[in-house]
Amino acid sequence: MVSIDEVARAAGVSTATVSRALSGRGQVSAGTRSRVLDTAAALGYVVSAPASSLASGRARNIGVLLPVVDRWYFSTVLAGIASGLQSAGYDITLYALTEDPTERAVVFETFLRRRRVDGVIAIAMSLDTAEADRLAALGMPVVALGAEHRQLPSLAVDDIAVAKLATAHLTDLGHRELAHIGILHDVDDGTEREHIPSLRRRGFEQALDAAGIPRTSARHEHGDFTIEGGHAAAMRLLTGDAPPTAIFAASDEMAFGALIAARDLGLSVPGELSVVGVDGHELSGFFGLTTVDQFPHDQGLRAAREVLAALDEPAPPTTPETGPAGLDPLPFDLVVRTSTRPPRRES
Template sequence: MVGIDEVARLAGVSTATVSRALSGRGNVSDASRARVEAAAHTLGYVVSASASSLASGRTRNVGVLVPYLDRWFFSTVLSGIARELMAHGYDITLYSLSADREQRREVFETSLKRQRVDGVIAISIELGSEESGRVGELGLPVIAIGGPNPGLATLTVDDVAVARLATEHLLALGHREIAHIGASPEFDIDFHIPTQRRQGFELALDAAGITPNPALYEPADFTIEGGFRAGKQLLGRPGDRPTAIFAASDEMAIGALLAARELGYRVPEDLSIVGIDGHELGKFFQVTTVDQFPGDQGVRAAKALLAALEAREQHGESPTVVPGQLPFELVVRNTTARLDR
């Protein structure tokens, strides 16, 4: 195995200069840094993570708390986090948090306390006061996505406003009989995003003088299959038939689109459909959506954490991360059209 001494000899510098150049700690001239990096590349030398940690007090590893690993939204946010952190030489340790109290307690009281991470990012996880306190005791910078999470630096999405925007788009097209595909109670956890999106939907209807029709609501599970089943229920049963559907996720909107086609509806001529998220499949199916840029959410959270870590190293304290609203944007495609009747 190649050692630091060999890199120093090839670069013509001391081992201390090699250490400073490759760790980014301490002053090294640009010329010396270039020689060290070239020598390390030639010899295939990689800095030992454990040695670097002992020398710097940093693990160059970030803990990421996530409620689901198999859902597109969370994996896309995670991809943005990983892309930004890896560009700065950081690894990630994932902690999948369910609603199970014992499992969560184990993560906060044991796993994170092992001090194997330099900071923490929480994706759409609502931390209780006790959990927030445990995180605070670690003395590590923490960035939360979604919220609010009292006591934590949080980047939030206004899900009520997101849903209002989607619904107002349908209203502006002349639709009045608008159905909503929301979520079953078991998915209404951590900030109650489905409830907030339903509130935004109903607020938009109320502002337009429309009373929400309970018969035009159907719960699902934020998947294409769930949206398909909900769409079949809304469009196939006797009684009130909607002219438009607002689905609380793009995957459910795609499912509703497939259900409508199977039942003989023309989209958007007979039925308009809008979703939320900015799912990559939404572009393929040409679904109108409110894009909340999940990949960029991850990048922004990672940048905020990196800034906190850098400030701590340079000045001994983390900067105050100002809580901020994450952006969203209506993207009009081929599944919505003006009501022609």
């Protein structure tokens, strides 16, 4: 294995200069840094992580908290985070937080406090107040992505606005018999915020209000944000009394399930049923699904950049009363495809 001394001799500089050039810390001329980097690459030199950590005080590792790994949204956000961190020479440590309180306590009280990570990104995590306080007290950059927490810098789309945009697209087309597939009841888990599903349901209802459609005329069915859940919910809607002419599903995967249910029942889309989802799933174009794209890969990139920027320029201290300064809201956009059209008029 090539040593730092060999790189120094080949580049004609001191080992201290090599260290500064490779770490990016300290004064090194652009020409010398370029020569050292080229020499290290030619020799196949790889910086020792433990040695780098001792020298810089950083592990060059970011912890990522997420509830599940095998869902499309989370894996896509994670790919964006990985791309942003790897380009800066940082590794990732994943912590999948289950609902088990003992396992969660181990992550917050032991794993994250070992100082093996330099920062934390929490993806769409339902954190109670004590857990958010523990993250804020770690003394390292923390970004909450996809969910807002008063104690933490947060990056999130406006989920009410997302749902209003999706539903307004249907009402603007002339649909009046609408249904929503999502999680119907809020869960009291000790958090001080509304969950994403409940925010999207609120946006659906506000869009009905804006269109002059009574909320009581719309139907709601529970879905668990999976294709199977969306299929089951749509089957109940479409085989019941007064089936809707349009469905707003709170995720693209549930919308896929609704499209499959329509096919199973012999209903044409969009002739007899319009369907719109949320996410910007990579298969939404294949299904011809109209969706509100929230650009999850770019969300991951943005979270990585925020953490890296905070490592270079630590945020000012916050208090429980004020909380951290809010970050800019994340973008979203309606993408209209072939799953939506005006309702068929009875002759």
